[in-house]
Amino acid sequence: MKKTLSKSLLALALSATTFSAAAKDLTLMLDWFVNPNHGPIIIAQEKGLFKEQGLNIEIQEPADPSMPAKLVAANKVDLAVSYQTSLTIDVAVGLPLIRSATLIAAPLNTLMVLDNNKINSLADLKGKKIGIAIAGNEEATIGTMLNTAGVEYKDVQIINVGWALSSSLASGKVDAIWGGLRNFESNQLELEGYKSKAFFPEEHGVPSYDELIVVANKNNYDKATIKKFNKAVELATQYIINHPDQAWKEFVAYNPDTLNNELNRRAWRDTLPRFALRPSAVDLERYDNFANFMYQHKIIAKVPKAVDYVPTL
Secondary structure: OHHHHHHHHHHHHHHHHHHHOOOEEEEEEOOOOOOHHHHHHHHHHHOOHHHHOOEEEEEEOOOOOOOHHHHHHOOOOOEEEEOHHHHHHHHHOOOOEEEEEEEEOOOOEEEEEEOOOOOOOHHHHOOOEEEEOOOOOHHHHHHHHHHOOOOOHHHOEEEEOOOOHHHHHHHOOOOEEEEEEOOOHHHHHHHOOOOEEEEOHHHOOOOOOOOEEEEEEOOOOOHHHHHHHHHHHHHHHHHHHHOHHHHHHHHHOOOHHHHOOHHHHHHHHHHHHHEOOOOOOOOHHHHHHHHHHHHHOOOOOOOOOHHHHOOOO
């Protein structure tokens, strides 16, 4: 009788342990299709680092890139990859979002031109055409950059070229593009036989910011779960930095048909130094500075305080 009871208690204990150790399911929606910018997330998934933290992550690609953060705000997905610029706008209009991690801790966006000796400084853009992908805050960003060279925003022509940024620049349809990423469009142009040159916003009056972040719902995020997610991403980033070539092979193994190409290989190389080594680290002053910049340029109607949407985890 005692032996039977002992076995029953042991089975019950094992059952309880198994239940408590069950992985927590989380949905993570990317900002776009998988690309080298998402390296730490993909490596954490491929190497089982999320599972080691007790997490079961379902990675989703958005049908509409404008929706991921909104879906988090509506409790449709748990986490989403977004941008500091977008988060500031979303919070300013009242969406219940927080920044929960940083993937890329420096701007990738540039004002890009062909390196053909026709435009050698921002001052040379006076009277020129600048192509953009999406209308939004270009008056603030491009305008600020031009002002550092004594050029006014009204002195350039802004043309919406959609996602045809590189081809519009290469064909001469525009003289410069805003939105060309320093790890992608520059490589794409080079592969097509064009050498480019970039002017960096953070060097021309625009406050620096985090390019890619992860957002969660302010009203129901679980701090302990976020810390586990960030730990897995941190370990993945360390692995990428220490073993870039092997990490590249593991990254493209996630989807060889779409990832294993020369553009992504070059982008991987150029993105490595920009991954955030401490995904959980916060700099409230940096977020406040950028929010104030957006407010001063009338991109947002009120200034959200970083302490309210950039929690310490």
